[in-house]
Amino acid sequence: xxxxxxLQGNVIIAKAALAAGCDFFAGYPITxxxxxxxxxxxxxxxxxxxxxxxxDEIASxxxxxxxxxxxxxxxxxxxxxxxxxxxxxxxxxxxxxVPVVIVNVMRGGPSTGMPTKxxxxxxxxxxxxxxxxxxxxxxxxAFAEEMFSETVRAFNLAEKYxxxxxxxSDEVLGKAHMDVEIPEPGSYEVYWEQxxxxxxxxxxDRNIGENPPRxxxxxxxxxxxxxxxxxxxxxxxxxxxxxxxxxxxRMQKIYQNLDDIIRYKExxxxxxxxxxFSFGISARSALxxxxxxxxxxxxxxxxxxxxxxxxxxxxxxERFKKTRKVLTVEMNMGQMKYEVERIAPPxxxxxxxxxxxxxxxxxxxxxxxxxxxxx
Amino acid sequence: MRxxxxxxxxxxxxxxxxxxxxxxxxLKSIAMAFAELNLDPDDIVVVAGIGxxxxxxxxxxxxxxxxxxxxxxxxxxxxxxxxxxxLVVVISGDGDATAIGGNHLIHAARRNIGIKMILIxxxxxxxxxxxxxxxxxxxxxxxxxxxxNIEPHFNxxxxxxxxxxxxxxxxxVNRLMQLKQVIKRSFQHKGFSVVEVMSxxxxxxxxxxxxxxxxxxxxxIRDITMNMAEFEKLSPAEQAPKYPLGIFVENNERxxxxxxxxxxxxxxAQGSGAKGEK
Numbered sequence: 064x065x066x067x068x069x070l071q072g073n074v075i076i077a078k079a080a081l082a083a084g085c086d087f088f089a090g091y092p093i094t095x096x097x098x099x100x101x102x103x104x105x106x107x108x109x110x111x112x113x114x115x116x117x118x119d120e121i122a123s124x125x126x127x128x129x130x131x132x133x134x135x136x137x138x139x140x141x142x143x144x145x146x147x148x149x150x151x152x153x154x155x156x157x158x159x160x161v162p163v164v165i166v167n168v169m170r171g172g173p174s175t176g177m178p179t180k181x182x183x184x185x186x187x188x189x190x191x192x193x194x195x196x197x198x199x200x201x202x203x204x205a206f207a208e209e210m211f212s213e214t215v216r217a218f219n220l221a222e223k224y225x226x227x228x229x230x231x232s233d234e235v236l237g238k239a240h241m242d243v244e245i246p247e248p249g250s251y252e253v254y255w256e257q258x259x260x261x262x263x264x265x266x267x268d269r270n271i272g273e274n275p276p277r278x279x280x281x282x283x284x285x286x287x288x289x290x291x292x293x294x295x296x297x298x299x300x301x302x303x304x305x306x307x308x309x310x311x312x313r314m315q316k317i318y319q320n321l322d323d324i325i326r327y328k329e330x331x332x333x334x335x336x337x338x339x340f341s342f343g344i345s346a347r348s349a350l351x352x353x354x355x356x357x358x359x360x361x362x363x364x365x366x367x368x369x370x371x372x373x374x375x376x377x378x379x380x381e382r383f384k385k386t387r388k389v390l391t392v393e394m395n396m397g398q399m400k401y402e403v404e405r406i407a408p409p410x411x412x413x414x415x416x417x418x419x420x421x422x423x424x425x426x427x428x429x430x431x432x433x434x435x436x437x438x
Numbered sequence: 439m440r441x442x443x444x445x446x447x448x449x450x451x452x453x454x455x456x457x458x459x460x461x462x463x464x465l466k467s468i469a470m471a472f473a474e475l476n477l478d479p480d481d482i483v484v485v486a487g488i489g490x491x492x493x494x495x496x497x498x499x500x501x502x503x504x505x506x507x508x509x510x511x512x513x514x515x516x517x518x519x520x521x522x523x524x525l526v527v528v529i530s531g532d533g534d535a536t537a538i539g540g541n542h543l544i545h546a547a548r549r550n551i552g553i554k555m556i557l558i559x560x561x562x563x564x565x566x567x568x569x570x571x572x573x574x575x576x577x578x579x580x581x582x583x584x585x586x587n588i589e590p591h592f593n594x595x596x597x598x599x600x601x602x603x604x605x606x607x608x609x610x611v612n613r614l615m616q617l618k619q620v621i622k623r624s625f626q627h628k629g630f631s632v633v634e635v636m637s638x639x640x641x642x643x644x645x646x647x648x649x650x651x652x653x654x655x656x657x658x659i660r661d662i663t664m665n666m667a668e669f670e671k672l673s674p675a676e677q678a679p680k681y682p683l684g685i686f687v688e689n690n691e692r693x694x695x696x697x698x699x700x701x702x703x704x705x706x707a708q709g710s711g712a713k714g715e716k
Contacts, residue, residue, distance in 0.1 A: 087520060108707035113519050113699070118545040122512040125505070129485070129516025132503065133524075137516070155506050280501040281521060285479045287447075287496060289504040298450060298496065299504075 066245045072210055072236040073098035073140075075243055076166060077106070079214035080138050083253055085164070086112035087135035089126035091119055091145060094178040095234040096168035099140035120145035124152035127163045131156075132288060134258060134279045136218060140166035142234075143176060146185060146192070153227050154193035155290045157313065160267070160275055162221035164214075166230045168237040169343075171421045180421030181234035183343055183394040189229045190372045196310065198317035200224065200324055201372035203231040205346040207243035210236065212251065213369060219254035220324060224316050225275040231371065233394070235344045235423055258282050268295035271311050272319040317373065326369040327378055331357060335364030337436050338382055340403050341392040342368045344423050349392050352429035363433045374402045383411055388436050392416040392429055412436065442466070442473035445482075447499040454493050458652030460611035460637030461490055464558060465497055467614055468527070471622040472500070482525045485514045487539060489565045490639075491531035491558045508539025511546045514553045522696035525625060528555045532573035533563045536592050540572070543632075547603035550629040551695035556621065557594060557632055560639035568642030575679070579646040594634045595686050605631030606687040610659050611638060620685060629694045636663060636681060 070078070077099045080088075088107060090100035100116065107114040113130070117123040120141050127137035141149060146167045156163050169185050171177030185192075189201040200220050204213040214230060221228040256277040261284040269275060278286065287297040292309060294300040317324065331353055332338060341349040346367040356363035366382060368375050383389070389407055391400040391414075400415045407413055416424060416432045446469055455461045472482065482500035486492045488507035495502035505513045510528045518526045535543050535557045546553060562580060563569040569582040573594070577586045598606045605627040609617040617635065624631035638644065638655040649655045662681055669682035693702075 087516070089516065105707075108699075108704045111700075111704055111708075115515070115519060115699075117512065117515070118541055121509060122515070122542055122545070125509045125512025126516035126519070128505075129503070129513035129518075130520040131516070132513075133483075133517045133520035135516075135520045151506055152509070280483055280503075280517070281480055281524060283480060285482070285499060285501045287502045287504075289496075290506055291504060299493075 065247045065250070068243055068245060069240050070243050071098060071238065071240050072232065073168065073238070074102055075207065075210040076140070076214050076230070076232065077102035078245065079211040080164070080218070081106060081110070082248060083215040083218035084136045084255060085138045085218065086110070087127065087130040087137040088113070088139065089115045089117050089123040089130070089137070090139050091117055091123050091141065093120070093142045093145045095170055095237045096140045096142045096166065098237070099166060120148040121152060124149045124163070124165065128152060128156050128159070128161050131161050131163050132280050134281075136222070138164040138166065140168065142168045142170045142178070143172045143185060144174070146188065150192040154195060154197060156227040157193065157197040157199070158290050158292070159288045160225040160313065161227070162225055163227045164217045164221055164230055165227060166232060169231060169233040171419065177421045179234065181344055181394060181423055182419055182421070183233060183345060184398070184419055185231070186371065186393070186395065186398040189231060198226060198314050199229065199372050200226060200317065200370070201229040201231055202369060203342045203371045204236070204369065205343050205367060207241040209369065211243065211245060215251055215253065216326070219252060222254050222256060222277070223274060224320065225277070226317065231343065233344045261286060264296045266297055267293070267309065267312065269312065271308070272315045274316055321373055321377070324370055325373060325375045325378070327375045328367040328369065330365040330367070332364035332366060332382055332386065334362055335386050336362040337364070337388045337390055337433050338386040339363060339365045339390045339392060339429065339433065340368070340379070340399070341365065342371055342399070345392045345394055348424045348426045349429050351426035352433060355426060355430050356433050361433060361437055371399070376406050379403070380406050383407055388412045388414075390414045390416060390432055390436060392424060392432075394423060395419045442469040445469040445472045445479060445499050447497050450496050453497060455490060456641045458638070458640060459490070460560065460635070461494060461558065463611040463614055463617070464556065464635055464637065465494060467618040467621055468556065469498070470618045471625055474618075474622055475625060477525060482527065483517055484527045484529060485510045485517070486529040487534040489531040489534050489563065491529050491534060494529045508534050508537070509542060510534070511539060511542040511553065511555070515546065515551055518551055518553055519696055519699070522552070522700065526553050528553055530555060530557050531564075532557065532559045532561060533571040536572045536594065544597070544601040546630050547598050547601035547632070549695045550602070550604050550692050552628055553630055554624050555630070555632045557634045558637050559594065559634050560637040560643065562639045562643035564639045564642045568646065574643070578643065580643065594632070595682070598632050599687055602692070603632055603687060604629035604689040604692045605685070607632070607685040608634040608636065608681060608683050610636040610663050610683065612656050612660050623685065627688065628690065628697070629692055
């Protein structure tokens with residue numbers, strides 16, 4: 064039996080992480096994400112799993128990567144300033160191909176900003192925060208059940224593609240208590256590949272596009288893992304041809320599997336005159352707005368991105384064949400709107416509803432913006 | 439093949455270190471300690487950060503992890519918590535451990551997590567070409583102290599003692615057998631251990647301070663170091679430029695962190711262990 068409960072968004076994420084088999088959590092307190100660490104500190108030891116509060120966010124992600132290499136399913140949770148500190152280790156996890164889930168409960172920024180106010184201002188940081196060319200997966204739920212399902216999916220994708228996965232949330236989703244249906248174990252997929260017995264050092268040896276197999280320390284043969292660019296054995300290598308191949312291996316494991324990674328929801332889009340593009344807390348207002356618009360005879364629909372990186376480009380492009388007006392709604396000064404603009408063909412009217420002052424959009428504000436476009 | 443050689447990954451040679459570098463001695467002494475304890479190479483993980491010391495794990499035929507600058511201890515903490523029964527060794531240079539990684543160093547000591555740290559003190563950022571480090575002696579010339587260093591250096595022994603580290607020792611690259619002994623002893627210690635190894639960077643520190651050959655620089659290390667008993671006889675003024683050697687702290691009373699977590703916290707959380715005091 065699934066259970067219906069009223070839970071805080073942060074707690075839904077923590078519960079989902081446990082359900083996904085997360086057995087190592089390292090974190091550092093930061094508003095508005097701390098409840099995730101608190102819940103983990105209470106529940107993890109009961110299950111003989113591991114919780115540790117580290118000395119900062121850099122250390123938290125470092126510990127997660129270490130534990131992951133020793134066979135654990137790991138997660139850390141933070142918000143803006145902590146997410147900034149974690150960037151170097153996100154790159155380390157990408158380079159060494161280590162699965163880890165990083166929750167960023169977004170708050171107003173930059174700098175210390177507004178710890179108790181929501182924002183969607185780290186969208187581009189989630190994509191490009193760490194230095195160097197790298198693939199990344201970022202998911203962003205909006206509704207209660209999605210907070211559970213996308214958290215489980217974040218673990219599955221991290222394990223499957225051997226890459227860090229960023230799970231975005233925001234102050235409203237994190238702090239709000241919501242009515243949620245917690246699904247029964249077994250009713251959702253939990254991906255876990257048994258670590259293979261290692262017999263040789265060529266742990267990164269595979270064809271471009273192939274998923275990497277799970278590689279852990281202490282499995283029969285000592286291996287080398289490096290944050291330096293490396294060859295198939297993990298040895299440091301700056302040979303141009305080797306680097307080319309390794310970069311392609313890392314990029315293509317993500318970009319050749321977009322069908323598996325990208326998930327989105329479409330509401331009332333088949334005959335829509337205005338497509339509202341949104342995600343996270345803004346998508347909640349946007350959904351209420353398109354429903355209200357429909358009641359008033361305005362043909363509006365919502366494209367809600369659940370996978371924000373890689374950007375759901377093909378699905379959105381498909382919609383632009385028929386719908387010629389797009390309204391991007393996001394709580395920042397303009398970030399994902401550039402992605403929309405990049406792929407919208409000429410002739411598509413592009414409008415934006417942007418704000419980063421800590422006040423989420425009301426459905427009425429979105430509705431008015433939709434009406435402006437059909438006037 | 440000598441018994442310690444099975445812990446060396448010869449196929450990754452040559453090393454990036456300059457001829458005469460003390461890192462080779464340290465590599466060998468660690469491998470010798472592994473051999474004397476007769477450890478399975480797959481039961482060991484050697485973790486390092488960035489710098490000349492950061493490249494050392496590559497040359498051990500154990501599990502090895504080359505991480506980010508100063509953060510090796512954080513990765514090692516994750517590994518040790520995930521697999522407390524494994525030997526987790528961290529190799530770090532003075533810049534890596536006491537500048538960018540200084541915070542992780544004192545917290546690992548405070549937690550007493552069973553990581554074995556080898557802190558190579560050559561008093562300089564060698565890999566980047568010879569910039570001042572928190573362990574560069576005062577008045578020394580470096581690429582970023584062209585008029586002499588005006589900053590005092592950390593005293594690693596006192597720093598770690600204050601942070602309640604349960605094993606603190608210092609040795610030099612001049613004394614291979616003593617170094618191997620101390621490293622081996624630290625591997626047998628249950629809690630967090632640090633062995634500071636005084637090493638020579640004649641290329642990037644010595645060259646700018648009238649000690650450009652490895653021989654002159656190791657002689658300098660010999661002259662500034664002495665056994666603790668000898669050190670204690672000196673006046674405070676005489677002690678200032680000197681470095682005592684030996685094991686300074688070896689506290690087996692303090693419980694190790696993973697031991698506390700899995701044998702104390704887990705049972706309490708599960709409701710079967712002793713209740714904490716009110």
